[in-house]
Amino acid sequence: MSDDILYNKRKQTNKQALCLSEYEIKGFALAELEKLLNEVGKSLKDYPIMPFPNEIFLQSSCNRLIKEKASYDHAEMKIQHEELFSNLNPGQLEVYNPIISPVNGCIRNMLFVYGSDGCGKTYLWKTLCCRLRSEGKIVLPVASSGIAGVLLPGGRTAHSRFHIPIKLDQSSVAHIKHGSDIAELIKQTSLVIWDEAPMQHRHGFESVDRAFRDIMSAVDPKKNSLWRYYYCLWW
Known part of the structure; x- marks a missing residue:
């Protein structure tokens, strides 16, 4: 090295x-x-x-994770977004608009979206990623399975991204330490997309929630919940 x-x-x-x-x-x-x-x-x-x-x-x-997620060509992302957005169907627009408005308005929330196979979930995720990345915002797309993670633009498995323990119980906490690159990346993230969420055990979500609470407590001790800081999409 x-x-x-x-x-x-x-x-x-x-x-x-x-x-x-x-x-x-x-x-x-x-x-x-x-x-x-x-x-x-x-x-x-x-x-x-x-x-x-x-x-x-x-x-x-340099924080390589932030550099990686913030290094997209804004002009190229804008062109891709315009092309993708023009082909969204009415059902996808019903999901797209309620997501973009709160994110751009810095209103943090959680949204659970359900859709059957083939209804255009991955297409919608790509559109959202291009829109926010064209504005210089950071998006973390993750999935519960490796195959789904590959299909997301810049996606990874939730276990890999958030360091979720392999052995989970009701007191598990994701292995994310203060000051680490991933912790600083999370603080600057505008949107987290979690695909195939029902495939993840609830202890997995709870472990990430505890880690996010701990990380965000350094930003605002009064508002340190994962769900109050990040607009998470589960499908």
């Missing part, structure tokens, strides 16, 4: 003559390793024999 640090920093800064000391390379490498561990709910602090990077290296390291 340390062998790539100088190359990546030169690429990020667009300065091919950039030079880093051995101390700086070590610090940036440890910061990258810390962020990789954070994504799976771990930290270098969990391993006493490992050195921990200085805060300056952690702050200098």
Whole structure:
């Protein structure tokens, strides 16, 4: 990993003559390793024999998750949205409009939508994602199964995205730590789409809710519920 640090920093800064000391390379490498561990709910602090990077290296390291979700071409997303939106049927519009208005108005809520196979669920999700991404907003589409997650634009399984424990019980909590990349990503998310929600055990939702409550308590201790902060779509 340390062998790539100088190359990546030169690429990020667009300065091919950039030079880093051995101390700086070590610090940036440890910061990258810390962020990789954070994504799976771990930290270098969990391993006493490992050195921990200085805060300056952690702050200098870009949040790759936010960068990934915010790096869409707005103009391209707008064109795709216009094309997709023009083909929405009346049933899809009845779902589309009540979602976009609260999200743009920063009114947080939860909406459960049910539809049979072939009624255009995935098409609607794509339209919503393109609309919000064209405005620079972050959308997290997840699904309860891997196949459904692949069909969503930029989608992943809920277990992978939110670090839901494999073994669930009534007190389980998703492994998302304060200060991690995924925690900061959640704070900046405008919309969460959860496809095939009925396939997930209720303890899975509860574990995510507890994690979101904990994360959002740092933003507003009086309003720290997942459902009050995020407009979640379950289908």
